[in-house]
Amino acid sequence: MEDTISISQDVPDLELGSYQTEYSPSLVEANPAEITFENLVYSIQLGNNKKINFRKGKTISEKVIIDNITGSLRPGRLTAIMGPSGSGKTSLLNLLSGRNITGKVSGNIWLNGRPCEDGALSLVSRFISQDDVMLPTMTVSEIIEMAIRFRVEGIGEEELESRKKHAINTLELEKCQNTRIGDSMDKGVSGGERKRTAIAMEMATNSSVLFLDEPTSGLDIYTSLLVIKLLKKIAQSGQTVITVIHQPSSDIFNLFDDVVLLSQGKTVYFGPQDQIVPYFSKIGYKCPNYTNPADFMFTDVLNESGKDISPRTSKLEFQKELSQRLSEEWNKSELANSLRSRVQNPNTSVINESSFIDTINSFSQFKLLSQRAFKNMARNKLMVRIRVAQSIIIGLIFGIVFYDSRNKSLEVKIQNFMGALFFSCISQFLPVAVNVLSTFSTELHVVQRELQSEYYSLFPYFSAKVLVEIPLQIIGPIIFTSISYYMIGFRSEFRYFAIHACGLILLSLNAFALGIFTSTLFKSITVALSFLPMLVVIPMIFGGFIVNTGSMLGWIGWLQWTSPIKYAFTMLTTNQLSGFTIDGEPVGDEKLESLSLGRFKIVGCALFLLLLFIIMIVASYFGLLRITSNGKLRTKTTSTKKKKSILLGNPDERFIKNHSNKF
Numbered sequence: 001m002e003d004t005i006s007i008s009q010d011v012p013d014l015e016l017g018s019y020q021t022e023y024s025p026s027l028v029e030a031n032p033a034e035i036t037f038e039n040l041v042y043s044i045q046l047g048n049n050k051k052i053n054f055r056k057g058k059t060i061s062e063k064v065i066i067d068n069i070t071g072s073l074r075p076g077r078l079t080a081i082m083g084p085s086g087s088g089k090t091s092l093l094n095l096l097s098g099r100n101i102t103g104k105v106s107g108n109i110w111l112n113g114r115p116c117e118d119g120a121l122s123l124v125s126r127f128i129s130q131d132d133v134m135l136p137t138m139t140v141s142e143i144i145e146m147a148i149r150f151r152v153e154g155i156g157e158e159e160l161e162s163r164k165k166h167a168i169n170t171l172e173l174e175k176c177q178n179t180r181i182g183d184s185m186d187k188g189v190s191g192g193e194r195k196r197t198a199i200a201m202e203m204a205t206n207s208s209v210l211f212l213d214e215p216t217s218g219l220d221i222y223t224s225l226l227v228i229k230l231l232k233k234i235a236q237s238g239q240t241v242i243t244v245i246h247q248p249s250s251d252i253f254n255l256f257d258d259v260v261l262l263s264q265g266k267t268v269y270f271g272p273q274d275q276i277v278p279y280f281s282k283i284g285y286k287c288p289n290y291t292n293p294a295d296f297m298f299t300d301v302l303n304e305s306g307k308d309i310s311p312r313t314s315k316l317e318f319q320k321e322l323s324q325r326l327s328e329e330w331n332k333s334e335l336a337n338s339l340r341s342r343v344q345n346p347n348t349s350v351i352n353e354s355s356f357i358d359t360i361n362s363f364s365q366f367k368l369l370s371q372r373a374f375k376n377m378a379r380n381k382l383m384v385r386i387r388v389a390q391s392i393i394i395g396l397i398f399g400i401v402f403y404d405s406r407n408k409s410l411e412v413k414i415q416n417f418m419g420a421l422f423f424s425c426i427s428q429f430l431p432v433a434v435n436v437l438s439t440f441s442t443e444l445h446v447v448q449r450e451l452q453s454e455y456y457s458l459f460p461y462f463s464a465k466v467l468v469e470i471p472l473q474i475i476g477p478i479i480f481t482s483i484s485y486y487m488i489g490f491r492s493e494f495r496y497f498a499i500h501a502c503g504l505i506l507l508s509l510n511a512f513a514l515g516i517f518t519s520t521l522f523k524s525i526t527v528a529l530s531f532l533p534m535l536v537v538i539p540m541i542f543g544g545f546i547v548n549t550g551s552m553l554g555w556i557g558w559l560q561w562t563s564p565i566k567y568a569f570t571m572l573t574t575n576q577l578s579g580f581t582i583d584g585e586p587v588g589d590e591k592l593e594s595l596s597l598g599r600f601k602i603v604g605c606a607l608f609l610l611l612l613f614i615i616m617i618v619a620s621y622f623g624l625l626r627i628t629s630n631g632k633l634r635t636k637t638t639s640t641k642k643k644k645s646i647l648l649g650n651p652d653e654r655f656i657k658n659h660s661n662k663f
């Protein structure tokens with residue numbers, strides 16, 4: 001291994017710091033990958049927020065975000081995508097990597113000449129997004145370790161430790177490696193440390209292509225330089241590295257091999273970094289000596305003072321005209337011609353299996369995710385304590401309010417029993433659904449990000465989540481029943497107690513599934529929380545206590561059979577009243593009949609509760625699938641197997657003619 005890193009002949013000799021002797025990004029030999037694309041257009045429908053162009057009197061229903069971009073991103077080179085805010089940098093990165101796409105896409109993308117405009121690039125690339133959400137209960141070291149374990153099947157402890165150490169040292173995370181990520185309520189690592197952890201997660205494993213969306217935002221100048229130098233080193237190891245960057249310092253700017261400059265979704269420059277100043281000088285924008293070229297581009301080129309623009313022109317129109325003019329200049333240039341010719345003659349070297357991002361098998365994913373979920377739950381003490389405290393406090397309140405109802409007069413006893421049974425059901429339904437909804441919605445952001453990065457797939461995650469949460473949904477009703485049951489004075493034999501607890505456990509599981517399902521219906525937790533009462537009120541009304549379900553109109557009465565509260569209430573009531581006699585009078589059965597709870601008894605109701613739970617869990621899974629696959633490119637070839645076979649196959653016909661000797 002080298003002792004020092006020589007960045008490049010033509011960049012300043014910058015000190016890399018101590019990490020350079022320890023870190024080698026070439027953990028796995030990268031397959032050279034050239035990404036070429038032609039006439040890429042990405043537009044979105046404006047939906048209800050249609051924009052009216054008053055001057056022309058037309059309604060614009062479509063916004064063009066990426067406007068006809070052609071280019072090539074080469075292996076062994078570090079490419080920066082730059083441009084003013086809103087110019088389409090992130091959209092271009094997403095489009096190329098096949099992530100977060102919600103609009104219409106046209107044009108072609110190739111990897112070594114193989115078509116991959118259907119998001120196939122995600123199979124060979126890692127993506128470090130701006131959004132660095134992570135599980136707040138995990139430490140920096142655990143997060144990096146988890147990322148490696150998800151990527152490398154059966155990794156040995158020694159290799160794991162060495163990769164983790166490399167990543168931690170490289171991103172200078174030693175000081176905070178045992179600190180939890182934290183969140184707004186429970187402060188953990190700083191913003192910059194969190195960002196570096198997100199980068200370290202992806203850097204601990206290798207691939208042919210690395211996309212980064214503003215990896216230096218929130219970092220100080222020193223750390224930003226450190227990160228870009230690391231990217232340079234990774235590029236030099238043969239990978240194709242593409243990063244979106246905002247206002248780089250001149251030291252950082254000089255480290256880039258290629259620069260893509262965008263304005264209003266159009267290409268203004270796409271070529272070698274060292275040609276950008278001569279190019280703009282040639283078209284009339286001379287960069288003064290000792291000025292950071294990046295600053296010059298932003299202030300003098302992309303925002304030139306509008307001296308030759310009519311005063312009546314709005315800023316937006318001025319920007320549009322300027323972008324149009326600069327992009328026309330670009331299209332006429334020699335550099336653009338050579339870029340187009342490169343796109344027509346790409347590197348067509350063979351792509352092999354080792355280029356694909358590794359993920360461990362589904363069973364290993366499930367095991368890892370279960371361990372993580374257990375750890376997360378154990379550390380999320382507040383939520384566990386709230387759930388246990390809720391059961392204790394509500395159990396005590398019920399016990400006190402309905403205390404010793406067994407020894408009251410018959411009317412009072414029946415009235416108290418009914419009230420206690422119904423509200424026991426409510427107490428194990430409503431709070432559970434709300435708790436699950438609020439905690440799961442927060443976790444969902446992390447899961448979405450990890451699914452997008454393809455650490456694991458949804459099924460192992462979901463199975464692990466359900467498996468780990470079930471014990472908590474069982475403990476709550478058991479605590480509640482243990483406290484309240486005998487205080488209220490329900491039937492004393494153990495089997496009645498057990499049936500009572502079982503009914504509440506099944507109901508609590510239904511509430512858990514409803515909470516997850518509701519969180520998959522909406523993107524915003526606020527909207528989901530506002531919608532939840534409706535999903536809870538209906539089962540309550542049809543629960544068999546508030547309204548006599550036998551007296552309901554037929555066309556609406558069927559709703560009672562969708563209410564888990566109804567089944568649990570019927571189960572609990574039948575358990576207490578069935579066969580209950582006073583002086584040989586079947587008082588209990590008469591009361592049961594008058595309630596018109598239907599023909600299902602204890603076992604039938606338990607089975608229906610189980611069935612509703614399964615239906616709701618399956619619905620939650622598909623709900624999750626819907627929201628987590630939102631934004632992935634969905635076009636003609638959707639299956640991963642098919643995408644892989646295209647990448648492993650021959651290049652596009654048009655390149656075979658040009659490159660008959662290249663593969």
Ligand SMILES: Nc1ncnc2c1ncn2[C@@H]1O[C@H](COP(=O)(O)OP(=O)(O)OP(=O)(O)O)[C@@H](O)[C@H]1O
Nearest residue numbers: 044065083084085086087088089090091092102246
């Ligand atoms: N799904 C979408 N719906 C509506 N507008 C969108 C959508 N995606 C992108 N845009 C718009 O497209 C433009 C480009 O967005 P993009 O995020 O790519 O810009 P950017 O150059 O990365 O900006 P920044 O530097 O501020 O992150 C913006 O005007 C943005 O509002």
